[in-house]
Amino acid sequence: MSPWLLIYRTVSESAMANGTETELFVYEQVVVLCTCVLSLAGSTLIFLTFVLWSDLRTTPRRLLVYLSVSDWLSAASYAYGVGKVFHSNSLDCVAQGAISTFANTSSFFWTVTIAVYLYVFIVKSSQRLADSLVLSFHLVSWGIPLAITVTAVSLNKIGYDASEVSVGWCWVRIDARDRILWMLLTGKIWEFLAYLTLPVLYILIKRHIHKAGIGNTSQGAANCIMFVLFTQPIRTRLCAAFCCSSKCGGEPSPSNRDPQRLLPGQDPPSRTQEDGTSTAISNT
Numbered sequence: 001m002s003p004w005l006l007i008y009r010t011v012s013e014s015a016m017a018n019g020t021e022t023e024l025f026v027y028e029q030v031v032v033l034c035t036c037v038l039s040l041a042g043s044t045l046i047f048l049t050f051v052l053w054s055d056l057r058t059t060p061r062r063l064l065v066y067l068s069v070s071d072w073l074s075a076a077s078y079a080y081g082v083g084k085v086f087h088s089n090s091l092d093c094v095a096q097g098a099i100s101t102f103a104n105t106s107s108f109f110w111t112v113t114i115a116v117y118l119y120v121f122i123v124k125s126s127q128r129l130a131d132s133l134v135l136s137f138h139l140v141s142w143g144i145p146l147a148i149t150v151t152a153v154s155l156n157k158i159g160y161d162a163s164e165v166s167v168g169w170c171w172v173r174i175d176a177r178d179r180i181l182w183m184l185l186t187g188k189i190w191e192f193l194a195y196l197t198l199p200v201l202y203i204l205i206k207r208h209i210h211k212a213g214i215g216n217t218s219q220g221a222a223n224c225i226m227f228v229l230f231t232q233p234i235r236t237r238l239c240a241a242f243c244c245s246s247k248c249g250g251e252p253s254p255s256n257r258d259p260q261r262l263l264p265g266q267d268p269p270s271r272t273q274e275d276g277t278s279t280a281i282s283n284t
Helices: 003-016 026-052 061-086 093-124 128-134 134-154 181-210 215-229 234-240 246-249 271-281
Strands: none
Touching: 026 061, 061 093, 061 134, 093 128, 093 134, 093 181, 128 134, 134 181
């Protein structure tokens, strides 16, 4: 057992024996509420930009939106919990604990799946393979957290935790005998795995970029490829901005359509004249 879990177990057992809960200070609640508001605002902005500008709806941005949905639910549930500060296993306590458990776990999964997508996209150089994984990402990132949350609620494991591991909100019930196991299943184990997986994928991506001669300056180029060049409307706008319209549209310029320019007041040559000129040129 890790030192953190041992400390938690000792403190929680003491709290249950004394019938007390961890004291919350006002500044702690204010700080948590501020971070929740910032998270809500940031997630909302990401979602709005995705909805308003259809030409930016690339696959990486879609994955970012799914992650933002999880973060928004997590921040909203935490804000409700820290604002109310639960003191019992009430119905809204269980509901808040269930929503925060699902959203927080889902956020960890979406963070890892985005890293996996970038790894396949950049290292394996296969956009088709990366895009084919999106359905699996949905099944894993929504399905596993939902199954864990439903199981925990069904077994009466979510509820009042005496603020031992939270700032007023509910999570794993403090009176559950196997609370350490459920703390791992409902969040901590996935958090630990994310901390281990993300650096590995990041290092592999960096090594691949380094082996290509590109170096550390290629991060902006990689983002440009994914978020700009693979977006058809943006390609069209860039073409219109940096190239002349004739090259973008494939239409011939006026000089190409009329190679024999007429002087002011000059009549266009007749068909006979054109044929005679052509014959003279061929005879020459």
